[in-house]
Amino acid sequence: MNKPALSKNYVYGPVPSRRLGFSLGIDLTPCKSCSFDCIYCQLGKTTHKTIRRFEFVDLKGLKYQLNRKLLSSSRIDYITISGSGEPTLHKNLNKIIKLLKKSSQGKIPLALITNSSLLSRRQVREEIKEVDLIVPSLDAATQRTFELIDRPYKNIRIENIIEGLIKLRRSFRGKIWLEIMLIRDINTTKREIARLASAVAKIKPDKIHINLPVRPARYGDLIPSLAQQRFAREQLGEICEIVDSFSRQKQQKMFTDIEKDIGAYLKRRPASIEDLEYAFGLNRNEIIKYLDILIRKGVVKQQNSKGQEYFIYGL
Numbered sequence: 001m002n003k004p005a006l007s008k009n010y011v012y013g014p015v016p017s018r019r020l021g022f023s024l025g026i027d028l029t030p031c032k033s034c035s036f037d038c039i040y041c042q043l044g045k046t047t048h049k050t051i052r053r054f055e056f057v058d059l060k061g062l063k064y065q066l067n068r069k070l071l072s073s074s075r076i077d078y079i080t081i082s083g084s085g086e087p088t089l090h091k092n093l094n095k096i097i098k099l100l101k102k103s104s105q106g107k108i109p110l111a112l113i114t115n116s117s118l119l120s121r122r123q124v125r126e127e128i129k130e131v132d133l134i135v136p137s138l139d140a141a142t143q144r145t146f147e148l149i150d151r152p153y154k155n156i157r158i159e160n161i162i163e164g165l166i167k168l169r170r171s172f173r174g175k176i177w178l179e180i181m182l183i184r185d186i187n188t189t190k191r192e193i194a195r196l197a198s199a200v201a202k203i204k205p206d207k208i209h210i211n212l213p214v215r216p217a218r219y220g221d222l223i224p225s226l227a228q229q230r231f232a233r234e235q236l237g238e239i240c241e242i243v244d245s246f247s248r249q250k251q252q253k254m255f256t257d258i259e260k261d262i263g264a265y266l267k268r269r270p271a272s273i274e275d276l277e278y279a280f281g282l283n284r285n286e287i288i289k290y291l292d293i294l295i296r297k298g299v300v301k302q303q304n305s306k307g308q309e310y311f312i313y314g315l
């Protein structure tokens with residue numbers, strides 16, 4: 001395999017994911033290009049808020065990195081297009097999807113995680129039609145609440161997003177798992193949940209996942225009460241489940257040598273990626289980067305315990 005000229009790291013993981021098993025992540029955008037600037041975003045402030053699509057990925061670099069991962073990983077349940085921004089901002093996404101399918105010989109299902117903002121465009125729906133699973137988000141069904149939570153690029157209208165999701169459902173043959181981030185006292189009221197339930201009834205997703213903002217974000221504690229969680233789940237029907245139904249103590253620390261500190265932390269106790277995110281106040285991709293280094297050095301190992309992946313020092 002000839003190594004192409006140095007390019008960004010497009011491939012990360014595979015990382016254990018609650019919904020997708022071992023997921024190999026494909027990062028298509030520079031951090032952080034997005035059409036939204038959600039109050040719960042783990043990647044920090046959106047520095048490039050846009051709806052203009054652009055080409056960013058060097059296909060040769062992506063192919064090289066992907067093939068290496070496919071050869072070295074013992075288990076991959078999904079190849080997941082997501083990353084440091086909104087992936088549908090990448091122009092000609094169909095070329096990327098074709099490359100991913102071809103490299104994995106169509107044996108590994110392909111998932112796309114999107115904020116739904118560009119699904120109202122027929123071109124975008126066409127480009128993504130070959131993936132196996134789409135995980136679109138819909139945090140609100142009223143414009144005011146949508147703007148409060150997702151802080152979209154100007155002129156994005158929630159009714160267009162909902163319309164795009166309805167059209168996607170009609171034309172897309174794969175699975176759609178709709179994701180709703182429930183934010184305390186904002187999209188948890190009777191009125192907001194009723195509007196969401198009415199949108200969901202038209203979209204007809206295969207599943208609905210309610211996410212909770214349990215990871216440290218910029219605006220303090222946004223986790224809804226148990227009563228609010230229960231109410232939303234009941235109103236959104238049987239296909240709805242709560243994904244992050246746990247809460248952890250937030251810890252934000254500054255470290256000068258993160259790799260060393262993660263190693264020292266794991267010496268004291270095994271930890272999951274989520275534990276490390278909380279302990280170090282870093283986003284998932286950053287933690288994975290340091291874990292990758294420690295695993296390659298042979299000082300840290302990954303181990304499954306009761307369905308949860310842990311990282312352990314010095315096995």
Ligand code: SF4
Pocket residue numbers: 034035036037038040041042043046084085086115
């Ligand atoms: S859509 Fe995703 S990447 Fe964009 S701001 Fe929201 S959470 Fe962050």
